[in-house]
Amino acid sequence: MQRLSRLYGLFALLMLAPLLGVAAEPLPSWYDGASRQAIVRFVTAVTEVGGKDYVAQPERIAVFDNDGTLWSEQPMYFEVLFALDEVRRLAPQHPEWKTQQPFKAVLAGDQKALAATGMDGLLKIVAATHSDVSTEQFIARTRQWLASAVHPKTGKPYTEMVFQPMLELLDYLRANGFKTYIVSGGEVAFMRAFAEEVYGIPPEQVIGTTLEARFQDTGGKYSIVRSPKLLHNDDGPGKPVSIDSIIGRRPILAFGNSDGDLQMLQWTTAGNGLRFAGLVHHTDARREWAYDRQSKVGRLDKALTAARDNGWTVVDMAREWQRIYPFDSNKDQ
Numbered sequence: 001m002q003r004l005s006r007l008y009g010l011f012a013l014l015m016l017a018p019l020l021g022v023a024a025e026p027l028p029s030w031y032d033g034a035s036r037q038a039i040v041r042f043v044t045a046v047t048e049v050g051g052k053d054y055v056a057q058p059e060r061i062a063v064f065d066n067d068g069t070l071w072s073e074q075p076m077y078f079e080v081l082f083a084l085d086e087v088r089r090l091a092p093q094h095p096e097w098k099t100q101q102p103f104k105a106v107l108a109g110d111q112k113a114l115a116a117t118g119m120d121g122l123l124k125i126v127a128a129t130h131s132d133v134s135t136e137q138f139i140a141r142t143r144q145w146l147a148s149a150v151h152p153k154t155g156k157p158y159t160e161m162v163f164q165p166m167l168e169l170l171d172y173l174r175a176n177g178f179k180t181y182i183v184s185g186g187e188v189a190f191m192r193a194f195a196e197e198v199y200g201i202p203p204e205q206v207i208g209t210t211l212e213a214r215f216q217d218t219g220g221k222y223s224i225v226r227s228p229k230l231l232h233n234d235d236g237p238g239k240p241v242s243i244d245s246i247i248g249r250r251p252i253l254a255f256g257n258s259d260g261d262l263q264m265l266q267w268t269t270a271g272n273g274l275r276f277a278g279l280v281h282h283t284d285a286r287r288e289w290a291y292d293r294q295s296k297v298g299r300l301d302k303a304l305t306a307a308r309d310n311g312w313t314v315v316d317m318a319r320e321w322q323r324i325y326p327f328d329s330n331k332d333q
Helices: 002-024 032-045 078-093 105-108 111-116 118-130 135-148 165-173 188-192 196-201 238-247 261-271 302-310
Strands: 060-065 179-187 206-218 221-232 253-256 276-281 313-316
Touching: 032 165, 032 313, 060 165, 060 238, 078 105, 078 118, 078 135, 105 111, 105 118, 111 118, 118 221, 118 238, 135 188, 165 179, 165 253, 179 188, 179 196, 179 238, 188 196, 188 302, 196 253, 206 238, 221 238, 238 261, 253 261, 261 276, 261 302, 276 302, 302 313
Parallel strands: 060 179, 060 253, 179 206, 253 276, 276 313
Antiparallel strands: 206 221
């Protein structure tokens, strides 16, 4: 009987072994290459109690850019696509837009005229579509758009255009006592509309570009009403400023994908002790997009040079990710 019990126990272990192996294996959608090894080596070092690189849990702060780092950003930043759709939706309330640029170009589908308005035109569009509503109303609008809009290339909802390897990295870090933040150039309320559901990052850990706002009392109904005036541009040097202001701790790990993340990586690695800086390099034209130094969206030029000069981790998407999106039916398609 005792022998039979041992056999049953051995059988159970054999049955469970594959499952236990999957559960214990970090970053399953990453090839076991240089980037995965660097991440695991870093996390192991800073969480090893008594080790020379040990970091106390409250100081395990990890910051991530969003566009191009946690989800795709081509052919245009998804928030810009939202803003363009909002111009079309709101157009009946603004007949003057038919003759005013950049709105005229959006409504006419004139990409050349829209491009000619440049950054000033884009800021006008964002101001018109992101303001003069309460934060709650804006988040509701964003969620409504995300529930119905699909990506022009894949036909998938934008919230499914997230990178499976980065979702695994977020989970891996949190399982090892890290607190994960988004620090992005995207508008903060736009990202808070989906970050917790998609990334497991709560709204208080989402940092982004912010608009001025005011408290409003309308007959005992209280709201925060958004203004079209820019309060803080959370891009480039604005990122370490907002990290210092809002988090109050220097991160020990930072991940980005473009020149807009350079100062965040510099700020992170300038601290004492072991640090990690990573860049997602878009090299996979077959499964996603391939772009870097010459791209108008998510340009990776100065940061790529800095990464190579400083020994930062540059993740080659084509070579190091077995899988890109959660909806990929199998690895390395």
